[in-house]
Amino acid sequence: MLSNLLAAAANVPATPAWTPTVGIIISVSSIIILLLSTRIEQPQVGPKLPGLPVSVTTFIAAMAFGHIIGIGIVLGLTNIGRL
Secondary structure: OHHHHHHHHOOOOOOOOHHHHHHHHHHHHHHHHHHHHHHHHOOOOOEOOOOOOOHHHHHHHHHHHHHHHHHHHHHHHHHHOOO
């Protein structure tokens, strides 16, 4: 099994180092997903966040999904050579 993992590791693209550009991409994608999360069916279920039109659980879910989308964008841009 170790030889299979080593063989697959040779084909994995390089992972980008953290830079302010990477942080900006992930932050912007998280904010966009947070803004889109107000459009779900029941964003106010659970404890409310002061100053935001979403609940704590919706906020955490939106931030997690925003990070996933942001990481996908960063890896995609790195793969095509733009980052």
